[in-house]
Amino acid sequence: MTKNDNVAPILGVFPVLPTPFDEHGKPDVDSMRRLVRYLIEAGVDGMTYPGVASEFNQLTTEERLALTNIVLGELDGRLPLVVGVSSTDIEQTVQLARAADEHGASALMIAVPPDRKTAEAQIEFFSAVTRAVPRMPIVLQNVPAPVGAGLDPDVLVAILNAVPGIHYVKEETLPSGQRLTSIRRSAPQTLLGVLGGAGGRYITDELRRGACGTMPAIELAEIHVALFAAHRAGEIERVRQLFTRMLPILNVQAVFRWSLTKYVLHRRGLIACRLQRAAGPLLDNEDAADVDAFLHDIEDLLAPSR
Template sequence: MDRNDYRGIFVIVTTPFTDDFRLDEAALERTLDFCLAAGVHGVVANALASEGFYLSEAERRRAAEIVVNKAKGKVPVIIAVSAPHYHLAVEFARHAEQIGADAVMSLPPTLHPSSPADIKAHYKAIGAATALPLVIQNVSGQGASPLSAGLIAELVSEIPTARFVKEESGYPAQTVGEIIRLCGDKLEGVMGGKAGKTLMEEVRHGVSGTMPACEIADVHVALWNAIEAKDDKRARNIFQRLLPLLDMESNYGMPLMKEVLKARGVIPSAAVRQSGFRALDAAARAEAAAIMDDLADLMLPAYTHRR
């Protein structure tokens, strides 16, 4: 298996719905148009910020097909295949390979905490199902068991296709460093998560990129480009300006992501299937708009927000 240079901003593609909560395929294509125009370095479908667990199996397959068809050959395409049991995750992984995805990503078994043996069985089954590189996603919450750096190193050592990690557990920056130290050359890269809120610290530990939601993909790309250019002053300026919106995202979750995409003219509806978050009220929308005003010079002119 050839080594892959997965580096930069790999956005989690939001799954748009109509106002009556049906999958909006045209809006999904427009979302991809926006992400590609923003200069992202990769795209990820059916992950947590895609509301992947709120899609039917048929919708997950269809969304994966749309994303692959639109982005294949332009940037690497990763399909999230997370599921409560590896039987279903394997089916999603095989479908991803059949349609031409470049890699798959999975959480540990979801819904309930799992033993290390169960976690290993889960990832080994996915790894054996296809020849695609496997991204191990390590996250706190979401019903999955957070993985220690040591267990991740064992998975990488025992599963030939386990080549990447998305790290967003309790202390992600330090864990990034521990994973890189323990895995060495067996691992091709570790990406951050948590909307990029800890990216600047993660860079000090050798992170190869981050996987944020896509509503401000162009701003995240500007941040990463400054980091890669070693322009610390510009990178810190962008990061500090970006943090207020990321804080709102941490609080409001999916409703904030979709409200921003709607305000920017990317999607027509901010409908959300995921439960557990409050919708933005008029004050929250006004605050988000004010923050976007501060970021407007970093946004694509065709996708500046609409008040």
């Protein structure tokens, strides 16, 4: 491995923090700190910020840098942080990557740029990043279009062979389970693991196929932690039961994304405002009533609202 041996491995539950905004649309630092503390108390293995669930495309470079440092400061070394540095602009990605390296990130997550249409173009992009921050392990996020390129497994393996600094893949292009199997079968030894994402909607299939972890949204962190603990203990029936109980919320999250996450976090007293910058459908009153009922059904699995 290219980085020193003291770096924590990317294994287990690494939820992606959202970016809370106040009623004026500015980042809400107090709510962000509260979310970090919530995840620590929930028992996660680490955290990820910023990612798609963080509305990273709606943040300025200065906001990304400042908010990442706030998360790192609140963590204070207690858990590893995977810092998202995705951008189609290689100079911006390198700037963000160097800052994350300097401030104590454990790894970098980079979505495959959607404008790079060939394996050669992707290799050129990722090679430039690893040259700039050679000590930092990379998590390649294979997110589908329009955010990412949604690369096929054979293209991913070609990139992994050419860029040994990529030690993890977060596979979110569907069917993620089959792709995970293909990548693990053909990848070089420099690949240390494949993680799932997509809100955790396919986690049971991914774990059966050897996923080393998951990077879901954070609104049900306690349940993801319990599910992964059951997986580690070989309690297959418990894994299935927990997943089944989460599924109604995960189904709503698949459609409403940031709106669902922020509604649940606001309802649980973890953020002050539900405002989102990203375009997308918003929950109406009937949707919210459904979510309230689903949350009631799993309240025994969640920490009390604040």
